[in-house]
Amino acid sequence: MPINETLSTYSDWLYTTAAAIYVVALMMTLIEQGFGAKGRLATERAKLRARELVGAGGPPTEEVQAEQRTSGRPERIGKMGASLLVLGALLQLSAIVLRGLAVHRAPWGNMYEYGMAVTFITVVTWILVMWKFPVRHLTGFLLLPVVILMFINGTLLYTIAAPVQPALQSYWLVIHVSAAIIGSGVFLVPGVASVLYLFRAAYEKDETKYARFASKLPAADVLDRIAYRTTIFAFPVFTFGVLCGAVWAESAWGRFWGWDPKETVAFIAWVVYAAYLHSRATAGWRGARAAAINIVGFAAIIFNLFFVNLVTAGLHSYAGVG
Amino acid sequence: MTTTEAPPKTPQGPTPAKRTFAFIRNTWRGLTSMRTALVLLFLLALAALPGALLPQRKLNAPKVDEYISAHGWWGTLLDKLEFYDVYSSIWFSAIYLLLMISLVGCLTPRSFEYVKAMRAKPVLTPRNLARMPHYRLGRGKSDVAAEIAAVHKHLSGWRRIEREEADGVRTISAERGFLRETGNLVFHFSMLGLIVFFALGKMFGYEGQVIVQADGDSFCNSGIYNYDSFNAGLRVDGTDLDPFCVKVNDFTVRYTPAGEPEYYHANIQYQSGEDLETNTWRPYGLEVNSPLRTAGDRVYLLGQGYSPQFTVTFPDGTQRTQNTQWRTVDPTTMLAEGATKFDQPGVTDEVQRRTRQLAITGLFAPTAFLHGNVLTSSAPELNNPSVAVDIMRGDLGLDAGRGQSVFEIDQSLVDDGRLKKVARENLKVGQEIKLDDGTKVRFDGVNHWVSLQVSHDPTQGFVLGFAIAMFLGLGASLLVKRRRLWVRVKPGTEDEPGTVIEVAGLARTDQAGYGEEFHRISERLISGQKG
Ligand code: HEM
Numbered sequence: 001m002p003i004n005e006t007l008s009t010y011s012d013w014l015y016t017t018a019a020a021i022y023v024v025a026l027m028m029t030l031i032e033q034g035f036g037a038k039g040r041l042a043t044e045r046a047k048l049r050a051r052e053l054v055g056a057g058g059p060p061t062e063e064v065q066a067e068q069r070t071s072g073r074p075e076r077i078g079k080m081g082a083s084l085l086v087l088g089a090l091l092q093l094s095a096i097v098l099r100g101l102a103v104h105r106a107p108w109g110n111m112y113e114y115g116m117a118v119t120f121i122t123v124v125t126w127i128l129v130m131w132k133f134p135v136r137h138l139t140g141f142l143l144l145p146v147v148i149l150m151f152i153n154g155t156l157l158y159t160i161a162a163p164v165q166p167a168l169q170s171y172w173l174v175i176h177v178s179a180a181i182i183g184s185g186v187f188l189v190p191g192v193a194s195v196l197y198l199f200r201a202a203y204e205k206d207e208t209k210y211a212r213f214a215s216k217l218p219a220a221d222v223l224d225r226i227a228y229r230t231t232i233f234a235f236p237v238f239t240f241g242v243l244c245g246a247v248w249a250e251s252a253w254g255r256f257w258g259w260d261p262k263e264t265v266a267f268i269a270w271v272v273y274a275a276y277l278h279s280r281a282t283a284g285w286r287g288a289r290a291a292a293i294n295i296v297g298f299a300a301i302i303f304n305l306f307f308v309n310l311v312t313a314g315l316h317s318y319a320g321v322g
Numbered sequence: 323m324t325t326t327e328a329p330p331k332t333p334q335g336p337t338p339a340k341r342t343f344a345f346i347r348n349t350w351r352g353l354t355s356m357r358t359a360l361v362l363l364f365l366l367a368l369a370a371l372p373g374a375l376l377p378q379r380k381l382n383a384p385k386v387d388e389y390i391s392a393h394g395w396w397g398t399l400l401d402k403l404e405f406y407d408v409y410s411s412i413w414f415s416a417i418y419l420l421l422m423i424s425l426v427g428c429l430t431p432r433s434f435e436y437v438k439a440m441r442a443k444p445v446l447t448p449r450n451l452a453r454m455p456h457y458r459l460g461r462g463k464s465d466v467a468a469e470i471a472a473v474h475k476h477l478s479g480w481r482r483i484e485r486e487e488a489d490g491v492r493t494i495s496a497e498r499g500f501l502r503e504t505g506n507l508v509f510h511f512s513m514l515g516l517i518v519f520f521a522l523g524k525m526f527g528y529e530g531q532v533i534v535q536a537d538g539d540s541f542c543n544s545g546i547y548n549y550d551s552f553n554a555g556l557r558v559d560g561t562d563l564d565p566f567c568v569k570v571n572d573f574t575v576r577y578t579p580a581g582e583p584e585y586y587h588a589n590i591q592y593q594s595g596e597d598l599e600t601n602t603w604r605p606y607g608l609e610v611n612s613p614l615r616t617a618g619d620r621v622y623l624l625g626q627g628y629s630p631q632f633t634v635t636f637p638d639g640t641q642r643t644q645n646t647q648w649r650t651v652d653p654t655t656m657l658a659e660g661a662t663k664f665d666q667p668g669v670t671d672e673v674q675r676r677t678r679q680l681a682i683t684g685l686f687a688p689t690a691f692l693h694g695n696v697l698t699s700s701a702p703e704l705n706n707p708s709v710a711v712d713i714m715r716g717d718l719g720l721d722a723g724r725g726q727s728v729f730e731i732d733q734s735l736v737d738d739g740r741l742k743k744v745a746r747e748n749l750k751v752g753q754e755i756k757l758d759d760g761t762k763v764r765f766d767g768v769n770h771w772v773s774l775q776v777s778h779d780p781t782q783g784f785v786l787g788f789a790i791a792m793f794l795g796l797g798a799s800l801l802v803k804r805r806r807l808w809v810r811v812k813p814g815t816e817d818e819p820g821t822v823i824e825v826a827g828l829a830r831t832d833q834a835g836y837g838e839e840f841h842r843i844s845e846r847l848i849s850g851q852k853g
Binding site: 162163165166167169170172232235236239240243246247250251252253254255256257258259260261264265267268271272274275277278279281282284285300308 | 356357359360363364366367370371373374378380381408409520529578580582583584585586609610611612613620622624775777779782785786789790793796797800801
């Protein structure tokens with residue numbers, strides 16, 4: 001079936017618009033992070049109260065905090081930013097769907113489409129995290145890598161809509177790649193949370209360190225919890241993706257595992273995340289070391305996406321980037 | 323899990339035997355500690371990395387040679403250190419063996435503990451519940467027995483035990499989430515199984531590649547010499563391959579307008595088992611994502627290319643036709659290069675023969691595009707097949723006993739002057755060249771060749787089974803939370819009849835997430851409503 005150029009053009013427009021909206025949301029939430037002092041203090045107070053309540057069997061900390069963060073102009077701007085984020089995500093979803101309709105297949109057959117879907121998953125994950133934890137003012141920190149990725153993706157890696165080569169014409173494309181997309185997309189959130197954790201934990205140890213920046217971050221244990229919860233969601237999904245990749249490789253490439261560069265780096269990332277989970281059960285490795293391991297894991301995921309696709313030549317090199 | 327850090331100090335002057343024992347014990351403890359496992363996990367990740375960055379012999383041997391010669395002593399040193407065979411190197415194997423030992427050392431005591439824990443009753447209700455991380459105090463309206471019955475009903479999914487304390491106080495201690503530990507053990511044991519069977523598969527498996535003309539040519543898995551290249555596991559000597567034969571009848575490829583391949587299909591026939599005796603052929607449509615599975619082996623369609631066909635008419639009127647695969651030099655336009663070699667029939671004199679051998683070398687273009695006289699191809703399809711060939715005559719070196727590439731002539735023979743160029747021409751299908759001695763060379767047309775891979779891995783089914791078990795175990799061990807819940811119900815006093823209910827909770831694993839559940843449960847238990 002021929003490619004539907006019109007739909008593919010609309011998809012491109014939606015993608016660009018979504019990215020632009022994310023930039024605005026980024027700035028708005030940075031304003032909240034930078035100037036939302038009142039709300040922050042309210043949060044601190046709420047947390048103290050919540051601690052007392054929890055001691056007496058009260059409701060969990062998060063809910064109380066969420067209710068408190070409403071006052072002040074920076075908070076209102078932050079809220080608008082969050083609404084824009086949701087709007088941007090809807091536009092990006094439409095971009096993905098239109099691309100799929102334009103090419104008559106699952107819209108993740110080359111690197112541009114893959115990057116589009118990964119960043120979408122990251123944004124959705126973050127929206128869910130914001131819903132559970134009082135971290136709206138951190139949205140900017142998350143959007144920064146998302147916007148950078150979307151920019152690189154939309155310029156350097158852009159590929160015109162096209163059908164995929166025979167090796168990719170399989171239902172495994174849908175299963176394996178969507179698992180990889182969800183896993184990688186979600187992993188960005190604990191990656192960012194762990195970076196913030198390192199600043200905050202240093203600050204909590206010594207209040208003169210990163211005082212201006214880290215004093216505005218949520219408590220280290222909140223960041224740690226966000227990182228842990230998102231990681232234990234993403235890890236099994238990623239594992240599933242790797243296993244499906246092996247099953248697919250058995251029918252497409254003649255062996256289920258052959259240490260192709262992409263397979264190797266997926267293995268490395270998997271082992272690093274396993275180490276993260278173990279480190280949380282090991283005395284002396286919790287906290288900062290665990291956070292550092294999580295960041296290394298995410299670095300492996302990004303390395304796999306860019307370096308292995310663009311620099312090395314393996315069987316996975318159908319990124320479609322000329 | 324042993325997390326004991328400092329080994330017990332040995333007392334003054336132990337006997338050597340004791341010291342040896344202590345050393346072994348400490349080494350074992352160290353090796354099976356969580357910390358060591360972590361370090362080993364990191365080492366494993368680190369050790370796997372060069373395999374992604376450096377060319378690997380298993381995947382691309384010529385590239386390794388290129389890399390070594392481009393990097394001088396450094397390249398050679400890396401070779402000595404097995405950096406081009408990372409996954410079969412001593413150091414990589416050492417790390418994963420240590421990790422496996424560590425894993426076994428870790429899992430054995432855990433399995434015993436697991437069995438014990440499954441039998442054990444939930445622990446006693448602590449005296450002071452208010453000190454637990456989750457705590458809630460409330461009042462009930464009915465009496466102790468009724469409240470306790472209600473608690474039992476609410477906690478039906480929990481493993482629980484009821485105990486009686488002084489003054490009519492009754493408690494229930496409940497526990498949930500044993501599946502986590504089950505999943506954890508399943509995960510780790512399956513990982514062990516997966517690694518073992520993966521290694522066995524490497525030892526007893528093989529992989530061979532062969533090029534077959536897609537015009538009814540056939541291939542039989544009867545010995546390793548039938549292959550163009552063959553990679554065998556340590557325990558495979560190639561003497562008892564599973565016998566089967568494959569015949570490739572045709573090959574179809576379709577391209578998109580942009581010249582990207584979109585569809586590959588080879589109609590093949592195969593015979594294995596009894597069919598070999600009765601000479602029965604069964605049809606199969608071989609495609610990229612659907613290998614032929616027969617006789618315990620798998621046959622894959624890996625690649626394709628063109629074989630230009632030439633007919634040579636020698637001066638004495640004898641004719642020879644050959645159909646040799648040429649190798650693709652540009653996969654997007656399918657421009658190919660190669661050498662089709664002829665020996666004049668009926669020449670018995672050795673010396674004579676070696677002056678008359680012919681090689682047709684050069685380029686083949688499926689859609690010819692001439693730039694001046696230089697042939698290139700502008701599309702991968704057979705729109706206008708042409709060749710640009712040099713005809714070489716003389717000694718091809720075929721009798722020298724040295725293996726030759728089917729795609730090339732031996733350049734040293736050209737340099738020696740034993741092989742001379744006698745013509746150079748561009749030909750379309752049906753055109754021919756007449757050489758000075760009256761020999762005619764005609765370009766007849768073109769066929770497809772396909773490259774097939776035969777893979778044999780007797781353990782991959784087991785590996786898959788373990789992988790699935792591992793995944794399920796992982797799910798359970800990450801998603802299930804181990805948690806405890808205690809309820810103490812005291813009779814009320816005269817002024818405040820009814821009961822006093824205390825609920826407390828403790829997450830045995832990660833604290834994360836129990837708060838909400840505890841809140842919900844304690845709410846239900848204390849208000850006694852809502853199901
Ligand atoms: C490639 C190797 C390994 C991988 C991928 C792996 C993976 C995992 C995963 C995903 C978990 C669940 C973590 C959690 O409960 O939050 C886990 C738990 C665990 N693993 Fe491993 N593991 C590996 C090797 C080992 C080794 C060698 C040991 C022992 C020395 C070990 C001991 C444990 C223990 C004790 C737990 C439970 C931690 C807890 O209490 O939550 N693992 N492992």
